[in-house]
Amino acid sequence: MEVQEQLHQYKENQKDRGRLLISCPDQPGIVAAVSQFLYKFNANIMDSNQHSTNPEGGTFFIRIEFECPDLANRKEELKSQFHTIADKFSMNWDLSLVQELKRTAIFVSKQLHCLRELLWEWQSGDMMTEIALVISNHEEARGVVESLNIPFYYIPATRETRQESEEQQLQLLKEYQIDLIVLARYMQILTSDFVQAYERKIINIHHSFLPAFVGAKPYERAYERGVKLIGATSHYVTNDLDEGPIIEQDVMRVNHRDHVQDLKKIGASIERSVLTRAVKWHLEDRILVHENKTIVF
Amino acid sequence: MEVQEQLHQYKENQKDRGRLLISCPDQPGIVAAVSQFLYKFNANIMDSNQHSTNPEGGTFFIRIEFECPDLANRKEELKSQFHTIADKFSMNWDLSLVQELKRTAIFVSKQLHCLRELLWEWQSGDMMTEIALVISNHEEARGVVESLNIPFYYIPATRETRQESEEQQLQLLKEYQIDLIVLARYMQILTSDFVQAYERKIINIHHSFLPAFVGAKPYERAYERGVKLIGATSHYVTNDLDEGPIIEQDVMRVNHRDHVQDLKKIGASIERSVLTRAVKWHLEDRILVHENKTIVF
Amino acid sequence: MEVQEQLHQYKENQKDRGRLLISCPDQPGIVAAVSQFLYKFNANIMDSNQHSTNPEGGTFFIRIEFECPDLANRKEELKSQFHTIADKFSMNWDLSLVQELKRTAIFVSKQLHCLRELLWEWQSGDMMTEIALVISNHEEARGVVESLNIPFYYIPATRETRQESEEQQLQLLKEYQIDLIVLARYMQILTSDFVQAYERKIINIHHSFLPAFVGAKPYERAYERGVKLIGATSHYVTNDLDEGPIIEQDVMRVNHRDHVQDLKKIGASIERSVLTRAVKWHLEDRILVHENKTIVF
Amino acid sequence: MEVQEQLHQYKENQKDRGRLLISCPDQPGIVAAVSQFLYKFNANIMDSNQHSTNPEGGTFFIRIEFECPDLANRKEELKSQFHTIADKFSMNWDLSLVQELKRTAIFVSKQLHCLRELLWEWQSGDMMTEIALVISNHEEARGVVESLNIPFYYIPATRETRQESEEQQLQLLKEYQIDLIVLARYMQILTSDFVQAYERKIINIHHSFLPAFVGAKPYERAYERGVKLIGATSHYVTNDLDEGPIIEQDVMRVNHRDHVQDLKKIGASIERSVLTRAVKWHLEDRILVHENKTIVF
Structure with missing residues (x-):
């Protein structure tokens, strides 16, 4: 069907x-x-x-x-x-x-595992939303997105051109009447203006068990620290990097045999499930935010 | 305190x-x-x-x-x-x-880990009940029970003397006005009359992930089958052996290095936590039974 | 790439x-x-x-x-x-x-989640095998399989035509020099001859925590029994239904709110990961079988 | 026995x-x-x-x-x-x-759950060591320790008297020929000299999923941050607070209903099992340290 x-x-x-x-x-x-x-x-x-x-x-x-x-x-x-x-x-x-489905935009960069999981759930009838468009600063996702007849927009993004890129993005979000933005491993930081325009409407997946390893290269740092579990965290985006209200987290066991590359692979499967759960809960209006914490009903 | x-x-x-x-x-x-x-x-x-x-x-x-x-x-x-x-x-x-605490009787045989966990939680102020007495078909538990000033009754139980033993037990349960019976690895089967007298008021811990390994020697059979996870199940006792409404279950990972003895040790820690959770939920009136299934609020 | x-x-x-x-x-x-x-x-x-x-x-x-x-x-x-x-x-x-990659055949019926997960891992470079062909008794999988340039064979299978179907299948397996057969939710029972021809070379995913719920409709029966965890089991196929050596198992928590349909959805994600792990371990020659049990190195 | x-x-x-x-x-x-x-x-x-x-x-x-x-x-x-x-x-x-059992000293403060778990495992014949003595800066543990005929030493410890206290402690450790020191929720920081005297021979349990919530009041901070899982970490003590090689970690799920007090109770059960596993592995010589990380065989 x-x-x-x-x-x-x-x-x-x-x-x-x-x-x-x-x-x-x-x-x-x-x-x-x-x-x-x-x-x-x-x-x-x-x-x-x-x-x-x-x-x-x-x-x-x-x-x-x-x-x-x-x-x-x-x-x-x-x-x-x-x-x-x-x-x-x-x-x-x-x-x-309930019948007034939210309209979702997915932002993605080069790594497609979170995007693929979201699309898969959506295709299987397990994620009730209109996926209105996908925006990426790379071309990798175009194939899989367009094969599902979802509009794909390539908008290059660098620190220098951030303002310009965001203007284009905001224009599209408005045009497509977007209710929810999912950062499915989108590796760019959003400006304060952007975040404020979609307060509590941007869900990010961070590839660590927050508050451990805030910021860049969490798997590399987890490896360095020698942790025995790695995790992923989905949260609403605020203007404090990786400090927004946590929606969902999970972990998996690793050991001394696992190199950074293994942590990334194991982590990818956690990221997929944690982000998917968070997005579904948001779409079902299950999440309330109170003092930078979430209540998930 | x-x-x-x-x-x-x-x-x-x-x-x-x-x-x-x-x-x-x-x-x-x-x-x-x-x-x-x-x-x-x-x-x-x-x-x-x-x-x-x-x-x-x-x-x-x-x-x-x-x-x-x-x-x-x-x-x-x-x-x-x-x-x-x-x-x-x-x-x-x-x-x-809430202030009308339930009165609990614990039945135990030779293995004390579940009893100890219950007593510990109770001592720590994390299990709100009057532990009115402990009944055992062995003497092993007497020391730890009496050291907490809880009455301990040794009532031998064999298949042959079951009726007699149960009469004594029922007499004590009545005398102590018992609301809840916890079978903390009590290795005797109760008669139909006994079970009916305390319907939905007897909680058992079975040392397998039910409905796998109903009946005797579940760890031995789990070892034979080569399962990769072992579990424990707490349930209300009915007259169908190990078929009563399941309250809580949990599992832990095992591997080919684990012999029966190891499964028993790993399993003991699952039994402790699964039984404790079930008993607490019962004491807090969180469990409703519907068509041989539990609703745990 | x-x-x-x-x-x-x-x-x-x-x-x-x-x-x-x-x-x-x-x-x-x-x-x-x-x-x-x-x-x-x-x-x-x-x-x-x-x-x-x-x-x-x-x-x-x-x-x-x-x-x-x-x-x-x-x-x-x-x-x-x-x-x-x-x-x-x-x-x-x-x-x-290691460079002599095993050649794999995947059997699938209507439900594609396990097939998709395997293909995905394979595409991502995380499952080192030649996926030589996919055989199905339904047409649902053709699109996704052929889009990856993998040959897809539709071979109808019913109880009556089993022998004929298996002859075709065995012919293809021989032709494609298959080392491993993965039953990725293939809902047909194989004959004894077929199983013997590929002893310890057929991996199945059963949608329950074996030995609980052997046979048909495990999610329906798990729902009826009121279990608090549901699971999946991957095992080598033998001539005793769901009795072959267990390779991997896992479970997830469910509760009284989950209907059969929910169990199936939650279970699908367990099936995906459990089957994928088992197949990878087989491909890496990590599994030895001893007395109907596996040693997984 | x-x-x-x-x-x-x-x-x-x-x-x-x-x-x-x-x-x-x-x-x-x-x-x-x-x-x-x-x-x-x-x-x-x-x-x-x-x-x-x-x-x-x-x-x-x-x-x-x-x-x-x-x-x-x-x-x-x-x-x-x-x-x-x-x-x-x-x-x-x-x-x-193997028969040359290590001699263990346990340090504890007011909270006894980790001490109790260790003693229990030891009593049950599941932790092979001589528990030579228990040292505490409080009197709470005396009863349980002395009931097992283990010497108990009360040594008050404050920031001001640290040197004096440590001299007494080191004297006792020498006298009792201690091989391993377990800090079972001992709420004092050890001096650099003390740590060096027992390098890689002091195991601590930290009540958070390190490196999240290094230092004091981790449960309070976990509550503030609104995490969805809480954890515990056992590690070798070095002179960098909570930065020593991690031996074992684990987590449990919490939700918005759990207050700080609940996190502490849930956490206590994680602390108990995580510390016990780490101590057993050390006693069985399973742990090697390499570049501030552990290899656990």
Whole structure:
């Protein structure tokens, strides 16, 4: 089955499915008010996760997935009526339809393993998004991308031409109405302006178990240090290099027989799975950020 | 700090903390009704987990931990008022106070590693229960048990004397008002009557990754089969040997160098942690059973 | 870099590299005799692994990787001179050149994730073999296989036509001089004759943690049983279904939220990595079989 | 069975068992020479592991475990005759008898989980060493230590009195002829002189996945950073804080629900197993150090 057909069918199946994400100061009565509200609309709560940073005077987070008859047509009505509750509890909130798929841009350089994994999951119907375009500062990825009928843009990027490159990139992101940028081993640092334009909408994969080996050449440094496990970390990009909120991490065992080249190969498979999990969670609105940490529901 | 002092302090800290466990046919409005009910009592929901086996016509499960002022005195009031909701939604439910610690009996034979781990966690204040007594068909455990001022009963058990032994055991369990029985490598099979008397209240640790190697000598059989991982499984005891609802499992890697003796040593550490996790979850009312499977919140 | 170019370069780099695999009754003097022999040929031992099933009267296994100047031309000389030692110690042995790549056939049905992973590793230069052909009882894999210029053969297979299909398959395997057959989720059972023709040369991936869930529909049965971990197992195929020597296994955690469909998706990623590791180890001559168990050096 | 009886029996069983550890510049002929030498003494190689940092011009490491009739009486003869080979290949080497158990001192502060795990393994006959004494800057451990008839020394330690305390400690270590010092969560920094006196003979457990969170309060910092896995690292102590050669590491998964206190509890179980593995490997002479990295055979 073709990708577009799969996505179409998914949207059909999920057309009454909505997601409500809320964060607000903790106090009694929030769940009662929200669930009462949904019940009034005949919505059935399918899944619900909540968390309090600190029950006394902390922040409360909740993610609710619900089914509501005729949701697409009633969305605006729900939103407008929810304002009363939201105001009462000083909520940050978002109500979205599952069928409104996010539009994703993937940035990649020469190493394609993360890109390939993402495309594969997407092809298999396991990553529900529109992959709108791929941008690279190299030509290596063009073949695999274009074979899937995804637009590929080659934009050379060097420290000197960064501003110019980013202007082109931002222009494309706007044009393609991008909601999420995935840096799938994109080996360029983004400017502060770029990052701010897509705050909490850029996911990077760093090839180490952060905060160990921040910055360049983590496998070489892991080898030098003689660690017994290597890892990978996916995180939202902020303006502090490799310091953004961590979404997911994993590790694998290595030993004294493994040279840098082996660490890179072992690491590649960790990077693939860690980035894929993080991207899926983002697409499913499972991630909330609080004080540079993530809550993953 | 002494164990009893720790438990006492815990109960003081948790005196307004309650847990509500519900299972019922799924339908819209359950969460709204329950959260509204709690709100009326000024209860703040501290943690909530839910699950539906099948959103259309399936079973709905929820576990709510809440804080309610003066809970100990108002518990009966809550319970009696909750009946209306419970009836409306055809609920199976239980409302308990965290400070009402469960009373645990540990059964053990000659191998003490699981017993030791449980006692250690308990001593460290990480397992909130009254360990009321230890029963064994051997004398090996007496020293460590009595050194902690826990009553130790030696009740010999053989296939021939099973009925007699169990009568003694059941007498003790009744006398000590036991809520939970932990079989910490107790190498005797319980009769059907015994199991029924404590349905879903007996946790066993089986020294294999079930359903592989049901029954006797699992490490020997794992060695024979040449598996590359060995495991342990904790489950509720039913009358089908090693077929009860699985609570927790884990595995560790082994290789061709490991003889049966090595598998047993490696396995012992898996057994310790798997059983401990299962017991803690039970004590915290995190486990619901549905069609011979567990839901662990 | 193209696959064939990578393989060519690898063979060039490894042209003086040999592997010696030995199993024989254990006794003092084996290592001394073998290492003395290699030293006489100016061979440098690069890697060596050994194992004794039981030091007193058991079986001894050793795998040596060595570099010997001008090995390709001297191979026959080494082999003929090694006979004296081999006879003295009653050895089963094999001396092979790393540059003589094994020729692999992949069998696949409708699900392509294992095939894709193998092809990917191969393309990336991480699986050193000639993938000579792919055989399938379905057409799904044709596209991806032929795009890599690998011959693809569609041979329908049903219980009724098994003999006929296998004749065609065996004809192709012979024609393409196949050393290794990988069943990458090939959903047909092979006849006893077929298996015997390629004894210890057929690697299968079974989608469960064997010996749990032997046979059909393991994910469905894992779901029914309520296991907390699911696994995959790669093994050599024998005439006892799913009973052959286990090469590698791994597991991942699941929970009550995961339906059969989720288990299949999670399991697919375990299958991919477990099969790939097993195939690589076989290609590197790391696996010895002893009493239905594997020794993996 | 009592500990001393177990140790005695082990020494009896292993009285002909020896270990040879060698490191030297790599060149052809090393294995041949060493195995020939052992064969002359009728020694049977039971286990052998080797490693080359770089086959061309690198360092070669080998660990051989062998059985030699009447080894205790012939040890000096072996050693004196081995010198010829050792000189020819410029070897660093050590030949030891398995029955000559290392003598261990454990240093501990207030937290006893690592100490308890070590003592437990030792009691169970799974850690072959003489635990000669325990030194602590607190009194918490006295009970458990003295109950096993191990001498316990309370030596207060503060930054101001460090020199004085270390003098007392060094005096005791000398008196008890200590071979290995285990810092089982000993919360004091050792002076450079102390460390040099026991180079590569002091094993520490650091409660983080090094090199992340070097220094104080790693769990607090892990919590702040929002990592998704926490770890522990055992390493040889050098004069660079937490920078010594890493012996073993492991991690466990945590999530946004885990507060610092939870991280500490989860971490404690990682610390216990990681430290125990490292100590066992050291006691079995499995660890070689090369350029601030360990080779663990």
